[in-house]
Amino acid sequence: MYKESIWQRSGEWDGFSGIPEMQESYYIVYNYTENNEEVSYRFQKTNHSIYSRLIMRDGMLMQFTWIPPLWAWKPSVDSLFAKTCDLYLTCGGPNTYCDENTSPICNCITGYVPKKDTAWAERDEWLGLSSGCVRKELNCQGQHRFFQLNNTKLPDTKTATVDRRIDVKTCKDRCLSDCNCTSFAFGTEIGCVTWTGNLVDIRTYNEGGNVLYVKVSADDDADSSSGEKSDRTGKIIGLTIGGFSVMLTLIVIFFCFWKRRDKQAKADATPIVANQVLMNEVVLPRKKRNLFGEEDEVKDLKLPLMEFEAVVAATQHFSDVNKVGKGGFGIVYKGRLSDGQEIAVKRLSEMSAQGTDEFMTEVTLIARLQHVNLVKLLGCCIYEGEKMLIYEYLENLSLDSHLFDEARSCLLNWKMRFDIISGIARGLLYLHQDSRFRIIHRDLKASNILLDKDMTPKISDFGMARIFGRDETEANTRKVVGTYGYMSPEYAMNRTFSMKSDVFSFGVLLLEIISGKRSRSFRDSDSNLNLLGYVWRNWSEDQGLEIVDTAVIVDSSSPTFRPREILRCLQIGLLCVQELVEDRPMMSSVVLMLGSEGVLIPQPKQPGYCVASGSSLDTQSKQRDDGAWTVNQFTNSIIDAR
Known part of the structure; x- marks a missing residue:
């Protein structure tokens, strides 16, 4: 039995x-x-x-x-369940938690002490661990607080109480007012969970898990959970030094922030006050001059303005567990709304160079752009100093996370890569010619291509985009924005941009997809050529397939491997990165060449930036860094058509 x-x-x-x-x-x-x-x-x-x-x-x-x-x-x-702490009741008795980063791995929860001090100190399996820890004296009438135990597997919930109808504040107050409540946890999916009595089978993780809030006395020493006396003199000295350092740091940060705000205030100063609209406690211009015409106003966007509290709840208070991306603009979090819909929240950093104008550019642009290969904007949130964009959540994240990862790249066969190339091309064609407004993206790169659950590519991040008039072919800017490695020569050197600037960026991206190599950091070990020079040399020597990603070559016996189609795409990519603007094709021609094998493709000329290491351009690039670096500089006219 x-x-x-x-x-x-x-x-x-x-x-x-x-x-x-x-x-x-x-x-x-x-x-x-x-x-x-x-x-x-x-x-x-x-x-x-x-x-x-x-x-x-x-x-x-x-x-x-x-x-x-x-x-x-x-x-x-x-x-x-491979680790020691995964076993049920690894630490034996109640009110303990297992942490494989500590030695020994078993610890009393803050606010609790070993039931048998001697046996616990010697880690006697039967007397110490099995007896566990007991709560320090806790006066029900006294003042209480909560100690936060992060990244935990929550205690056994057999005796817990769950209420999914209340918010986190009500959950906390309920536990505080209940003398028998020992701890609580809260999450969008689990609701409010409260425990009474002993806490059983807890472990911590390096990342992931939940947050457990343990009720302790307000004057309880958070560092005494092991039952040992702390050195109060050393603690006071440490707190004094730490406090002074924090204060000095805050003064420096406050001064820099004040200077930045003062400079921004002078730049944004305007006598127009009557023609404004209030969005979630922030005043924004009601109309954007020369943008969409007099009939188009912020209130006509039909774009939901999501409440800040709803965004906080959806992302579990912007938990690190939900962090899915980070860039110069800020952080992207995964979230889930109350109706179960998954979202991606782009939370702009207060120190980000993307200001209110650039934020409104992205909002007003994407709200009106509807295409299967463009990311869908669901809403936005502006609250005090916070600016957030709420997108559809795309399960497979960005293209660069697959393309430049050794393990994931082997899952991208040629058919998948070709479909991604074609999708990006169609999305860019829509921006240039088929949408209501002619839009130049100006920051097309692998990290700005997102992939849904079916690996369908979607162009994202329109904060640097520029709207053109229908009769406008090119424009100049005082400051360059975008990412080095993808910029066209005329844009990086002469500050002139056009639809052909996006075509150049698309060509670089196409060659990256074929080769699996990152343009900014690639150097050929033999000739010291960058990626464009390396591809051009192999193409000129009829060795085009030599540059194809090995993950694609390994799959050469599969019917998805099509060498002729790869060489056609390689030729199209070289056409897009030609040095002279007039030599590059329009995106309409690119889509036609990708979709029909019967179309004659011209022979490409030497690419721009086709240089060896050591040239002045290459030296400047090295000084800027080989990593993903976006030039976050903007002009006030970024959203106005010329």
Whole structure:
């Protein structure tokens, strides 16, 4: 007769925050749905040539995948419960937590002390760990506070109470007012969870998990959770030094911020006050002169202005767990609205050079642009110093996260790459010719191409875009914006831009997709040529296939590998990066050449920037850095048509 016992326990059912390893597979998209009609958890493969299975082996739950061209079952992670802390009640008694980064790994929760001091100090398995920790004396009538234990697998919820109808403040107040409440947790998916009595089976992670708020006395020393006395004299000295350092840092930051605000205020000063509209406590211009005409106003955008509190709740207070991207503009978070819809929140940094004008450019542009290959803007939020854009959430993130990653790039066969190239081309054609307004993107690059669950490409980030009149072919700017490595020669050197500037950027991106090499950091070891020079040399020597990504070549026996189509795309890419503006094709011609094998493609001329290491241009590029660097400089006329 076997006695049933718990061996392992996952975290709360909110998308497996208690099994962070489940979210590490780059080829699987996970989705947790909870609403009035269903509660479900599902996963979907983004690459259908990969098979996945879950098995139990020696009491361990393991996930295996069958990934070509390896043709073998590989464990996605060592095990879904492979670590010591994953075992149920690793630390034995209640009110303890397991942390594999500490020595020993078992610790009392803050506000608790070992029940048997001697046995705990010696880590006696039966007397110490099994007895666990007990709560310090806590006066129900006294003042209480909450100690925050981050990145945790929440305690066993068998005796917990769950309420999904209340917000985090009500949840906190409820626990404070209940003398028996020992801790609480809150999340968009799990709602308000409160515990009474002992807390059982807790562990911490390096990342992921939930936040557990443990109720302690207001005067309790947060550093005494191990039961040891702290050195108060040393602590006071440390706090004094730390406080002085923080104060000095804050003074410097405040001075820099004040100077920046003062400079911005002078630049934005205007006597017009009556013709303005209030958006979430921030005054913005009601009309944009020469932008969309007199009938177009901010109020006519039909774009939802999302409440700040709703964005905070959707992103779990902008939790690091939900962070999916970061750039010079700020941070992008994944979120989930109350109706279950997944969103991406682009939270602009207060120190970002993208100001109100650039923010409104992106809002007004994307709100009116409707195309399958352009990212969809769902709304925006402006609250005090915060500016946020709310987009549709695209499961496969950005193109560069796949293209330049050794593991993920092998999943991009040639057919997928060609579909991505064609999609980007159609999106750019829409911006240049088919939309209501002629738009120059000015920052087309791999990181600004997002991929949905079907790997459909969508052009994003229109903060640097410029609207052209229908009779306008080119314009000049006082300051250059964009990313080095993708800029056309006439734009970087003469500050002249046009639709052909975007064509050049598209050509660089096309060659990156074919080669799998990043343009900004590539150097040929033999000739010291950059990517454009390397491709041009191989093309001139009839060795075009030599530059193709090895991940594509490995798949050469597959029907998706089409050498003639690859060489056509290579030739089109070289046409787009030609040095002279007049030699480059329009995007309408590019789309036609990509879509029809019967179209005759001209022979390309030498690309711009076709230089070896050591030239003046290359030296300047090295000084700027090989990393992804965007020149965040703007003019006040960025959204006005010339």
